[in-house]
Amino acid sequence: MKTSKKEKLSLFKKMLTVRAFEQKAGELFQQNLIPGFIHLSIGQEASSIGTCSVLRTDDYVASTHRGHGHMIGKGADPRMMFAELFGKTTGYCKGKGGSMHIADFSVGILGANGVVGGGFPIMIGAGLSIKLRKTDQVGVVFFGDGAANRGTFHEACNMAAILKLPIIFLCENNLYASTTPSEYTLAGGSVAGRAGGYGIPGHAVDGNDILEVRNVVEKAVARARKGKGPSIVENMTYRYRGHFEGDPQKYRSTDEIDTHRKTSDPIERFKKHLQKEGILTTELEDKIKKDVTKLIGEAVQFGQDAPLPRPEDALEDLFVNP
Amino acid sequence: MSNREISCSTALREALEEEMERDDTIFIIGEDLVAHGGIFGQFEGLPERFPGRVIDSPISETCIVGSGVGAALTGMRPIVDMHFADFVTTGMDEIANQMAKIRYMFGGQAKVPMVLWAPDGGGLSAAAQHSQSLESWFVHIPGLKVVAPSEPSDVKGLIKAAIRDDDPVIFFQHKRLFAQTGHVPEDEYIIPIGSAAVKRPGKDITILTYSRMTYLCLEAAEQLAKEEIDVEIVDLRTLKPLDFALIAESVKKTYNVLIVHEACLTGGFGGEIAARIGEELFDYLDAPVMRIGAKDVPIPFSPVMEDFVLPKVSDVVEGVKKVLNR
Incomplete structure (x- = not known):
């Protein structure tokens, strides 16, 4: 697919936004200003932003515990995201969800899910709903290489295939399921390779190349929109941070992380492309970075300034009709 | 007022037909529904009456329940058929962690108007995995409403209430009572959830x-x-x-x-x-x-x-x- 200069700059800015959001979230977590636990996707920005960039606002996304990038990509407001991370009333879930349960139904985000592989069956329902309502929406269910080993993955691929549901199974293979290498956990070695068993297309993609991600996901989306059914897309990528913030990461070396960072960082790679094409000047890069810093700074401020919930707010929002 | 007596099965079917007629966002999904009319014949006639709205699923309780959750989140009113209540175990994450909690953990921005229909109970020599009464598991999970009627008129009035409710309802119907008959009014009525x-x-x-x-x-x-x-x-x-x-x-x-x-x-x-x-x-x-x-x-x-x-x-x-x- 063609990507205009303007679109490319917008993608670049969004990737930087995700990274700045998560770097800031990590800092605030270390300062004990964010409770609970958070999972960062730093290093995976081409996958989240590239994928979401080919979706419409009314398309659905089911996200994961590592979902900040999907949220920003699909159009969620970083201010409400930070407010949620702080457990504040103006957060997306009024402080009831936290990082693992951010949702914004107004832009089609059916929620991040704390259960690995929890998004698949929900997206089956959204796909069925699209089919019954006869719209041309599609749904993307993000998951990691770890979730590919859950029964929900198999059951959902099978069901989406037989019902020809407009769903893209979007694997972000970052080589580790929590702390265990996918080399060990993933039989057959490929998530995309499993597509053959369901008679649906499967694509393994250089998930750190945002333009390549867009190309492949766009084809899968077009197919789904035409009613031709689901696809599996496996974005090969890498996360620089641990499974969770504070993860001692005994399962890999710092050399390994550094190598990925130096050779295949999705933002650096895209930046080189933009420079080569003469789209990105140093001045423009500085301006974009300045804008992003300002945006994230304001989002953090919004979250910090927001009021805490009243303790008894815990008793609200359970039922529509209690 | 007529004195007609119908069975719990007929009461269920009547209610579903009336509700599906009234609201085209309602659909039923489960195993063995279209050709067989449900494993107990409980939905007989509905697949023909409402083509495309009674949907056969592969044997995949996780996707049956999950499809209800996802469809409910996106504007539909699904009824999911558990085949036997015992099989909730195979869809339990979708029930306990998704269906029950989604509204709350997302701060009330979504609703999950779905019914999980679960035929339960013993007395049929169906042995340990097809005879259980598991209702206490679900009353223990905040976010679910749990209904377990006895007579046909309650089945009809409560399934209608469950379908119209904006919250997820687990509807247990006892297998030994399918053939149980009782008076059921001809006129439209609802029995509110939460009334003994x-x-x-x-x-x-x-x-x-x-x-x-x-x-x-x-x-x-x-x-x-x-x-x-x-x-x-x-x-x-x-x-x-x-x-x-x-x-x-x-x-x-x-x-x-x-x-x-x-x-x-x-x-x-x-x-x-x-x-x-x-x-x-x-x-x-x-x-x-x-x-x-x-x-x-x-x-x-x-x-x-x-x-x-x-x-x-x-x-x-x-x-x-x-x-x-x-």
Whole structure:
């Protein structure tokens, strides 16, 4: 697919936004200003932003515990995201969800899910709903290489295939399921390779190349929109941070992380492309970075300034009709 | 007013047909629905009546329940068929972690208007994995409403309420009651979720029960009447939210309580009701609240053993006498 200069700059800015959001979230977590636990996707920005960039606002996304990038990509407001991370009333879930349960139904985000592989069956329902309502929406269910080993993955691929549901199974293979290498956990070695068993297309993609991600996901989306059914897309990528913030990461070396960072960082790679094409000047890069810093700074401020919930707010929002 | 009598199965089907006619966002998904009309024939006629809205699923409870959740989140009103209530175990993450919690953990921005229809209960020699009464698992999970009706008119009125409710409802229907007949009004009516009903008024003791046990208790009450024991039977109909006001009203009249359910005794819903009566109505009790439930073993296959394990009319008669010290 063609990507205009303007679109490319917008993608670049969004990737930087995700990274700045998560770097800031990590800092605030270390300062004990964010409770609970958070999972960062730093290093995976081409996958989240590239994928979401080919979706419409009314398309659905089911996200994961590592979902900040999907949220920003699909159009969620970083201010409400930070407010949620702080457990504040103006957060997306009024402080009831936290990082693992951010949702914004107004832009089609059916929620991040704390259960690995929890998004698949929900997206089956959204796909069925699209089919019954006869719209041309599609749904993307993000998951990691770890979730590919859950029964929900198999059951959902099978069901989406037989019902020809407009769903893209979007694997972000970052080589580790929590702390265990996918080399060990993933039989057959490929998530995309499993597509053959369901008679649906499967694509393994250089998930750190945002333009390549867009190309492949766009084809899968077009197919789904035409009613031709689901696809599996496996974005090969890498996360620089641990499974969770504070993860001692005994399962890999710092050399390994550094190598990925130096050779295949999705933002650096895209930046080189933009420079080569003469789209990105140093001045423009500085301006974009300045804008992003300002945006994230304001989002953090919004979250910090927001009021805490009243303790008894815990008793609200359970039922529509209690 | 007509005196027509129909079965619980027919009552269910009638209600579904009327609701699906009224609201085209309602659909049913589960196994063996289209050609077979449901494993118990419970949906017969509906696939033809509403083409495309009764959907066969592969054997995948996780996707059956999940598809209900996802469709409910995106504007539909799904009814998911569990085939046998026992199979909730294979869709339990979707029930306990998704269906029940999504509205709350997303701060109320979404609603999950779905019904999980689960045929439960023993008495069919269906053995340990097709006979359970698992309702106490679900009353323990905040975010779910739990319904377990007995007679056909309650089935019809409550399934309609469940479908129209904007929250997820687990609807248990006892397999042994499918053929049970009873009067069902022809005119449109709804029975609100959360309302119990006095099925037999009495002054000496309150029996709190639900689902198939209601019929056993009614039979026991007739026997006890011959011994001049006047039993009041309250059919809870909904377990969550619980109609504690009606329970209190009855207890304040009889001062004696027996709780009867088919689920095994330990950890059963009876313990919860007994505790609450103890906490809130202690001054109105002449005797300790007693409970009757199945023996704490899986449901055995052989009818002699199954009969022994499940509560019987004689157990209820003895239980009442024990409470009343007669």
